[in-house]
Amino acid sequence: MTRETGLARRIRQLVEVPSTDPDDARRRQLLNILLLGMGVLNLLALLVVLVADIADLYDQEWITYLYQVGFLLLAGLATIYAINRYWASRIASVLFLLLLTAILAFSDEPYELVQGRSLIVFTIPIVMASIILPPAASFAAAGLSALALLLTSLRVNITPNPFAILVFFAIAMASWLSSRSLERVLRDLRLLNRELDQRVEERTRQVAEALSRNQAILEAIADGIIVFDTNGRASLVNPAMTHLLQRPAQEIVGNDLDALLGDDTAQGDHQAIGDLLRGNDRSHSGLRFELHNKTLSVSFAPVRDSTDNVAGTVAVFRDFTREAEIDRMKSAFVSMASHELRTPLNAILGYVDMLQEGVYGALSEQQHDVVSRIIANVGELLNIVNNLLDQAQIEAGKLTLNNAPFSPTDLVEGVHGVMSVLAHAKGLELTRQIDANIPAVLIGDRQRLYEILVNLVSNAIKFTAQGSVHIRAQRHGAEQWLLEVVDTGRGIPQEAQAYIFEPFRRVDDSATRGDTGVGLGLSIVKQLVQLMGGEITLSSELNRGSTFTIVLPLIPTQEASWAADSH
Numbered sequence: 001m002t003r004e005t006g007l008a009r010r011i012r013q014l015v016e017v018p019s020t021d022p023d024d025a026r027r028r029q030l031l032n033i034l035l036l037g038m039g040v041l042n043l044l045a046l047l048v049v050l051v052a053d054i055a056d057l058y059d060q061e062w063i064t065y066l067y068q069v070g071f072l073l074l075a076g077l078a079t080i081y082a083i084n085r086y087w088a089s090r091i092a093s094v095l096f097l098l099l100l101t102a103i104l105a106f107s108d109e110p111y112e113l114v115q116g117r118s119l120i121v122f123t124i125p126i127v128m129a130s131i132i133l134p135p136a137a138s139f140a141a142a143g144l145s146a147l148a149l150l151l152t153s154l155r156v157n158i159t160p161n162p163f164a165i166l167v168f169f170a171i172a173m174a175s176w177l178s179s180r181s182l183e184r185v186l187r188d189l190r191l192l193n194r195e196l197d198q199r200v201e202e203r204t205r206q207v208a209e210a211l212s213r214n215q216a217i218l219e220a221i222a223d224g225i226i227v228f229d230t231n232g233r234a235s236l237v238n239p240a241m242t243h244l245l246q247r248p249a250q251e252i253v254g255n256d257l258d259a260l261l262g263d264d265t266a267q268g269d270h271q272a273i274g275d276l277l278r279g280n281d282r283s284h285s286g287l288r289f290e291l292h293n294k295t296l297s298v299s300f301a302p303v304r305d306s307t308d309n310v311a312g313t314v315a316v317f318r319d320f321t322r323e324a325e326i327d328r329m330k331s332a333f334v335s336m337a338s339h340e341l342r343t344p345l346n347a348i349l350g351y352v353d354m355l356q357e358g359v360y361g362a363l364s365e366q367q368h369d370v371v372s373r374i375i376a377n378v379g380e381l382l383n384i385v386n387n388l389l390d391q392a393q394i395e396a397g398k399l400t401l402n403n404a405p406f407s408p409t410d411l412v413e414g415v416h417g418v419m420s421v422l423a424h425a426k427g428l429e430l431t432r433q434i435d436a437n438i439p440a441v442l443i444g445d446r447q448r449l450y451e452i453l454v455n456l457v458s459n460a461i462k463f464t465a466q467g468s469v470h471i472r473a474q475r476h477g478a479e480q481w482l483l484e485v486v487d488t489g490r491g492i493p494q495e496a497q498a499y500i501f502e503p504f505r506r507v508d509d510s511a512t513r514g515d516t517g518v519g520l521g522l523s524i525v526k527q528l529v530q531l532m533g534g535e536i537t538l539s540s541e542l543n544r545g546s547t548f549t550i551v552l553p554l555i556p557t558q559e560a561s562w563a564a565d566s567h
Helices: 006-015 022-054 060-086 089-105 110-115 119-132 137-155 162-210 215-220 239-245 257-264 267-278 321-356 365-395 408-425 446-462 521-531 559-566
Strands: 224-228 234-237 284-291 294-304 310-319 404-406 429-434 442-444 468-475 480-487 535-541 545-553
Touching: 006 022, 022 060, 022 089, 022 119, 022 162, 060 089, 089 119, 089 137, 110 119, 110 137, 110 365, 119 137, 119 162, 119 365, 137 162, 162 294, 162 310, 162 321, 162 365, 224 239, 239 310, 257 267, 321 365, 404 408, 404 446, 408 429, 408 446, 408 468, 446 468, 446 480, 446 521, 446 545, 521 535
Parallel strands: 429 468
Antiparallel strands: 224 234, 224 310, 284 294, 294 310, 404 442, 468 480, 480 545, 535 545
16 A cells, blocks of 8 residues: 555545535546646636736737636636535536536637537537436536537527537437446445445454354354464464365464465465454455455454453455456446447447438538538547447456458558548558568458557557658567557657556547547557467657557468368
8 A cells, every 4th residue: 555645635635525425425526626627727827828918929908808717717616616515516517517518619619619620529518417417417418518509500690500419419328328337336336345344344343252252153154264363373263264275274273374375375465465464453354365266355353352452363254256256247237338338329320321321311511521520429439339348358358369361461451541541631641561571371360450450550640740650560580470550740758658558548648638539449459469469569759759569479371271261
């Protein structure tokens, strides 16, 4: 356990709000984080205005207007923070969404907000509503965004955008499903943990009181129990513990914990359990570890003599295998929920495709543009859902590789053909190079390799403003081959390279905050590469580009036999 610093403690005190309802406490904390974040950004903006004022860069009337807006916004955020902390969280959340929608409604030119590049900003309050309010509030937020869109249209006499309003409510549906599923999982886990903690604490206390009075009770308890003396050696054991350790009582009594657990427990668990046992003046509960293909939970409580001095420690070992299986079922539930999210998104995409193909009549140029934006944004949502599915399958150990013969040349050419459109749209050059020494046919999961390359190339295009992206496939020694994606983009900071492959982690800087994604892409790429027996490395410097290198085992096959099998 790392000690909490003074700054971290003060930040925690600012964002946390005590509440008897854990869902209310969670929503209050999330709202406080959003308010404090916006407050810091607002203060930075005021600092920039102050610098501009001192340097006399802009008209004084404009500077005065910016000061007024900045201080009004700061006062509004402070008021909402006070309401959230000391009064009603729902009122504070509603006021925050109204304030956020008002800010977004004036964040760009009216035409761009209604028909152009900034249309997507109105989806932000919808997603936030499902996080800081009950899930159904996302529909109310969708209505609020639709109203803001209509008022903006009327303000400058622009034709309203009905397709965008449909998308608002589609996103509200997806947010509602996701938030409702998450709250149900959290509620079930809290109930389960509460029941388990109560049961463990009650049983540990009962055992500690009963050991000195009745040996029969000790032998009848289904959980494994060991009493350690002040030197950390076992002095008493019940039959259930001999069954868990798969040793007779005479081999347990007299030994310390390290000797009892042996090599069947991970070294880190050894250390953690030993630390708890040495802190024998207070109770500890809930530490889980693996032993003999079982998941056990251990709790410790001090044994005191008639003078209230510690005479030893009683350890209660509970078979937690079934509850661990429930945790795995939770991952399966997340996978199922992601499937349920994908169904309405595919339906939306299907209907919009029909609109684009003119099934219900010809569309104007503006309508074509809006439909294309809808397709792009629904595609982003589907990509997030697919990443969640892959992550859930990987965590559950259910993702398998479909190895078959494939052509590395066709793989690289296929990725190049698909991604070149995105590259050309940004004015980038997308090139590829295939080493002639690579066998014409290899064994591997072509679909997963395609997914890996598309992920890396799309990231490279997304974070490269000018220059090029290069895909390379070449031989790497006698038994390996590699794939490389090289870009001339902004690069990745050195401190971020340590966590860039972790799930739900992204580079946290101002240049990436506007980009979509939940931080699963590179994590999934690394886990897929490891499943293939390979390794991925990153080399990057700020403003000089990045290079992702994947080294895989070389599994060649005869091209003739591949052709024969394909027939």
